[in-house]
Amino acid sequence: MMIRREALPLLLFAFFALMPIAASFGPESYLLALVTRVMVFAIAAVSLDLILGYGALVSFGHAAFMGVGAYAVGILSSHGIKDTAIQLPVALAASAFFAVITGALSLRTKGVYFIMITLAFGQMAFFLAVSLAAYGGDDGMTLSGRSQLFGFDFIKRDRAFYYVTLVALIAAYALCRSLVVSRFGRVIRGARENPQRMAAIGFPLFHYQLAIYVIAGTLCGLAGFLMANQAEFVSPAYMTWQRSGELIVMVLLGGLGSLHGAILGAAAFLLLEEGLSGITEHWKLIFGPFLVLVVLFARGGLIGAVERLRGKGGA
């Protein structure tokens, strides 16, 4: 059982690790940029799965954390601070701070109200970015180059950046995987099943849910840091509510509450978007019904479908 469960994420990571070799025979920079983008969004989706899939907290403002992380890079580098050793801690701390404030307020509500209030905070972050005239306002701003590490341009080359992103994805995934089976993760999973029971065993759930919300927000800030470097551009578009919705779709598409499902979902979403938009500009007409079909017929998302196929094959 264990081996089977772990096979799929290993397969995914192996694919990511070997992809650049295959890409060198084709349109290399296009493929590297595309898959780097997939991995960046995979980090964001994994972090969302942590609260959505394991905590049953439907956050509709998750993209804001990506924006906070990205703007940390943008704002610092516009002031000439381009070193990762400063940018990354600031990006993570800013996301964590934003998560503490918004989480402490949002988590006092439940259900639909939680969705609405996280959406509201997401929009606040969006409009704050729009109003930052000094940093491009509506239009965003172009970075003068990628971040450095102790003065060294360590991710200047696309291939280097690709592998740095892959390492970040694997680290984020490993952290979350460890988290969900830990004591802490068990409390979070228990709260998803029966919050009243958890309170009656002696767990003040608010503290635990706030902690997981902050962890997820911080990880998503990491995705924002990478996103800014990938595009070498930062704009309020990173934190629209549509983007938050897309992150939810990625998690649902891949399969809720499995972590690697979120990676698969991010890949499927972005590759389909890329592929379909190459065929027709009305690609959403195909993409929409496809999502409906997945939700209707592949319960548990793509992961669920894969596991069912496997189950049939094995039996």
Added chain:
Amino acid sequence: MADAMLSLRHLCKSYGALTVTDDVTLTIPKGEFHAIIGPNGAGKTTLIHQISGLIPSGSGHVLLEGEDVTRLPLPLRVRQGLVRSFQITSILPGFSVLENVALAVQARIGTSFRFFGRAAAEERLNAPARAALDEVGLADRAETRAGLLSHGEKRQLELAIALAAEPKVLLLDEPLAGTGPEESAVLIALLQRLKGRITILLIEHDMEAVFALADRVSVLVYGRIIATGTPAEVRDNVDVRVAYLGEEVT
């Protein structure tokens, strides 16, 4: 009064004009098995909710070993040793039976802000959990998914979870609700074994069980305690016969 484990002082609760709990004062000494009976709608479950902290009290106080816990929320009362079960079975259906109980152990000992290491493999949590399962007779079901248990087994599990929290006072909200005769016999025998070891406040409809188990019985009618005494005294109390037992005794 010195050895009072649980004291309720002038506890009240109203919803608008409707008074559900009306000036309830009750002292339960350490080790006593106390039962509260009363007709449907008497406010028994509301009273348990108030004592456990699931809902706030309008006025009055709840004292555990002389300490006022009225303002503590439910999880913190549990940590003080005031543990409850639910009338409608409340378990984690997707977790294994063992994990359901291990979580209660986890809440009691050590921190849950531990982000690494597989909780399910921690013997420090699993060993006390197994002991609690053994106690209620569910040891051989430890690895089953809790949602797949029979109704009676779920009630046993509910008790195991409560026991794993090592309660000073155990509040039981109709532990026999919905069980068949065989299942309830198992549960009654279990409660009999717990008697004396833990201070228990039981709410129950099954009169036979109540009179067999309880040291003392209180009768709650319209949110008021109209009588408290030994099972024999309560059975002979005229008010009680009129208010509640009337139709059964004649």
